[in-house]
Amino acid sequence: MTEPNPSDRAPADPTGEITDGISEDGDSAHGSANGLSRRDLLTGAAGAIGGALLARVGTLDAQGAPAQPTGVTPATAGAQVLADPTKAPGLPTSGQGTRSPFVSPQRTPTGAIAGSSLTPLQDLSGTITPSDLHFERHHAGIPALDPARHTLLIHGLVDRPSVFTLADIMRFPYVSRVHFVECSGNGRAAYRDPNNETFTAQSVAGLAANSEWIGVPLRVLFQEVGAKPEATWFLAEGGDACVMTRSIPMAKALDDAMIVWAQNGEPIRPEQGYPMRLLLPGWEGNANVKWLRRLELGTAPWMTRWETSKYTDPLASGTARQFSFEVDARSIITAPSHPGTVTKGWCNISGLAWSGRGAITRVEVSTDGAKSWVDALLHPPVASKAFTRFSIPWSWDGGAAALLSRATDDTGYVQPTREQIVAVRGAGTDYHLNHIVGWRVDADGRVFFYGDS
Amino acid sequence: MRRFMCTVVVALIASACSGGTRAETGELPASGRYELGRAATAAEIAAQDIDIGPDGLGLPAGSGTVAQGAMVFGAQCASCHGVRGEGISPFPQLIGREPRAGFPFGRDPRAVKTIGNYWPYATTLFDYVRRAMPQLTPGSLSDDEVYAVTAWLLAQNEVIAGDVVLNAETLRLVKMPARDRFVVDDRKGGPEIR
Numbered sequence: 201m202t203e204p205n206p207s208d209r210a211p212a213d214p215t216g217e218i219t220d221g222i223s224e225d226g227d228s229a230h231g232s233a234n235g236l237s238r239r240d241l242l243t244g245a246a247g248a249i250g251g252a253l254l255a256r257v258g259t260l261d262a263q264g265a266p267a268q269p270t271g272v273t274p275a276t277a278g279a280q281v282l283a284d285p286t287k288a289p290g291l292p293t294s295g296q297g298t299r300s301p302f303v304s305p306q307r308t309p310t311g312a313i314a315g316s317s318l319t320p321l322q323d324l325s326g327t328i329t330p331s332d333l334h335f336e337r338h339h340a341g342i343p344a345l346d347p348a349r350h351t352l353l354i355h356g357l358v359d360r361p362s363v364f365t366l367a368d369i370m371r372f373p374y375v376s377r378v379h380f381v382e383c384s385g386n387g388r389a390a391y392r393d394p395n396n397e398t399f400t401a402q403s404v405a406g407l408a409a410n411s412e413w414i415g416v417p418l419r420v421l422f423q424e425v426g427a428k429p430e431a432t433w434f435l436a437e438g439g440d441a442c443v444m445t446r447s448i449p450m451a452k453a454l455d456d457a458m459i460v461w462a463q464n465g466e467p468i469r470p471e472q473g474y475p476m477r478l479l480l481p482g483w484e485g486n487a488n489v490k491w492l493r494r495l496e497l498g499t500a501p502w503m504t505r506w507e508t509s510k511y512t513d514p515l516a517s518g519t520a521r522q523f524s525f526e527v528d529a530r531s532i533i534t535a536p537s538h539p540g541t542v543t544k545g546w547c548n549i550s551g552l553a554w555s556g557r558g559a560i561t562r563v564e565v566s567t568d569g570a571k572s573w574v575d576a577l578l579h580p581p582v583a584s585k586a587f588t589r590f591s592i593p594w595s596w597d598g599g600a601a602a603l604l605s606r607a608t609d610d611t612g613y614v615q616p617t618r619e620q621i622v623a624v625r626g627a628g629t630d631y632h633l634n635h636i637v638g639w640r641v642d643a644d645g646r647v648f649f650y651g652d653s
Numbered sequence: 654m655r656r657f658m659c660t661v662v663v664a665l666i667a668s669a670c671s672g673g674t675r676a677e678t679g680e681l682p683a684s685g686r687y688e689l690g691r692a693a694t695a696a697e698i699a700a701q702d703i704d705i706g707p708d709g710l711g712l713p714a715g716s717g718t719v720a721q722g723a724m725v726f727g728a729q730c731a732s733c734h735g736v737r738g739e740g741i742s743p744f745p746q747l748i749g750r751e752p753r754a755g756f757p758f759g760r761d762p763r764a765v766k767t768i769g770n771y772w773p774y775a776t777t778l779f780d781y782v783r784r785a786m787p788q789l790t791p792g793s794l795s796d797d798e799v800y801a802v803t804a805w806l807l808a809q810n811e812v813i814a815g816d817v818v819l820n821a822e823t824l825r826l827v828k829m830p831a832r833d834r835f836v837v838d839d840r841k842g843g844p845e846i847r
Contacts, residue, residue: 313788314788340785340791353693353698353701355702360692361692361693361698362690362691362693363690363691363692363693363697364689364690365690368690371687372687372689373687392762420687423686424685424689424690435704437704441785441791442784442785443703443784443785443791443792444785445780493701494701494702496702500706501707502706502707503707503773503774503776503777504777504780505780505781505785508772508773508777508835509768509771509772509777513759513838514758516759516760517759518756518757518759518834519756519759519834520758520759520771520831520834520835520836521835521837521839521840522835522836522838523837523838524838524840525838526838526840526842557842558842611842612842612843612844613842613844614844616846620846621846624846624847625759625847626759626760627760627761628757628758628761628762628763628764629758
């Protein structure tokens with residue numbers, strides 16, 4: 201029997217989900233075509249005014265040949281900028297906005313039917329992840345669901361088995377909450393390969409995103425259908441091509457679980473579960489079942505594929521931890537980060553921290569590889585089970601530096617080192633990996649991943 | 654606190670609405686219900702209720718043999734998983750009991766998880782294949798075919814004998830080698846790293 205070499209497969213897979221197959225080694229180079237094209241601009245008002253007014257500045261060199269400065273994305277090559285933008289009207293109004301042609305953040309990798317794309321954390325500010333940059337993780341592609349046909353069935357240990365349309369769900373009293381969603385596999389790549397200096401903030405921690413969600417508390421729905429007191433677990437099932445299922449304790453439904461239908465001011469994006477998904481604040485992403493079509497109440501977990509062979513944490517003791525729902529606290533410095541650079545003088549060390557158990561109370565930053573730590577500023581809002589933005593001003597003197605961040609949450613949990621996790625779970629453990637990571641700054645200002653904290 | 658928050662939510666909703674005692678008072682409806690949605694029919698439930706519990710609850714009628722399963726696997730699964738279930742990257746290896754002793758996955762990142770050495774319940778295999786496989790034509794196998802391919806995979810993993818006919822009665826009695834390896838999460842926040 202031929203045994204595939206796992207070390208050949210693991211690095212290409214940020215989620216640890218190699219076993220889902222199909223194009224997990226998607227090439228990010230294929231994902232660069234979403235920027236504003238030159239034709240787009242020329243068909244706008246500027247084009248009507250006439251090409252003579254367009255001067256090729258910035259992204260095209262003096263001879264009109266495309267310039268390719270470091271860090272400028274291909275999309276930028278389509279930008280047409282007047283020598284003096286105050287001397288001609290700009291573009292007209294449009295139905296949907298686009299980013300500046302000088303800004304082109306990209307999820308990577310792209311093209312996987314059963315795979316993931318990661319949030320470009322290094323390109324973002326604040327705490328809300330733009331919906332079109334929210335990481336993706338799906339096991340059988342993104343289904344196209346008609347909101348007029350899609351329904352949510354609730355049955356099992358209930359007095360009134362019921363069917364709800366999206367319109368029904370939207371008539372219930374709703375709540376608005378800001379919460380992160382984080383894939384269980386986030387951090388796995390850096391745990392497996394702590395010395396890979398080419399990792400980026402995106403590849404190390406980009407299986408996480410933070411959104412404003414709107415929906416009905418699940419306890420309201422369960423009261424509506426008359427959940428029986430003996431129900432202790434419920435099964436959540438998606439309407440995608442793997443009809444994904446997870447078993448969830450009823451206690452979460454009675455606490456803060458929601459059925460959400462809006463994200464960041466608009467209907468949930470298809471990649472995130474349109475028209476409705478389960479949201480379990482602070483719990484591993486996979487359990488937040490997207491494209492939700494069915495809830496069944498029962499008395500024991502169903503032991504689905506995604507809570508047995510996947511998303512369980514093998515331990516050095518010869519066991520595997522199951523139902524590891526709550527996300528432990530983590531932080532990541534997003535700037536500076538690889539492949540960026542720093543220059544002498546002042547800059548901001550900036551990043552994100554979050555905990556699935558509550559609010560972040562402290563983020564410490566080290567610039568000397570964990571020899572000393574300084575408290576970073578936590579920018580409001582500092583909300584429970586949500587991204588918290590931290591920053592600290594830093595003046596680089598040109599010497600060697602190693603930048604690390606360490607989060608503490610309101611349970612008193614302090615983000616561990618990789619060595620601490622290896623000691624309690626083992627080097628082969630999987631999922632729910634949140635160790636301290638950072639960035640090494642070389643004398644020439646180049647920045648590289650620094651993973652062995 | 655929870656009830657209070659519900660009441661506040663309703664009150665906020667109510668302030669934006671007009672008319673109706675409920676809206677005026679901001680109280681939860683006396684019944685605790687909003688009388689939305691409609692009753693589900695037995696047929697609707699049956700059409701979607703395909704899940705199978707670890708005790709075998711939900712397993713359908715039908716049966717399959719290991720020999721039949723070899724045919725199904727060869728026709729439906731081998732193109733991705735290999736003719737011997739060895740996996741064709743990135744599709745996973747399905748068959749293998751190595752190492753025979755122990756459960757090294759926490760210690761050894763190179764240890765490859767398979768159905769035979771990691772999956773704790775045989776019912777999961779039936780449920781997953783029926784709902785999600787083959788990946789490009791999910792849900793296309795008959796219940797007999799799912800029983801058969803489940804039988805072949807369990808036999809190849811040396812979990813059942815080659816002459817076992819798999820059906821609802823025999824499948825629910827299968828005990829997987831890794832059944833007792835799983836423990837419930839014991840992390841609880843606080844300063845201890847687990």
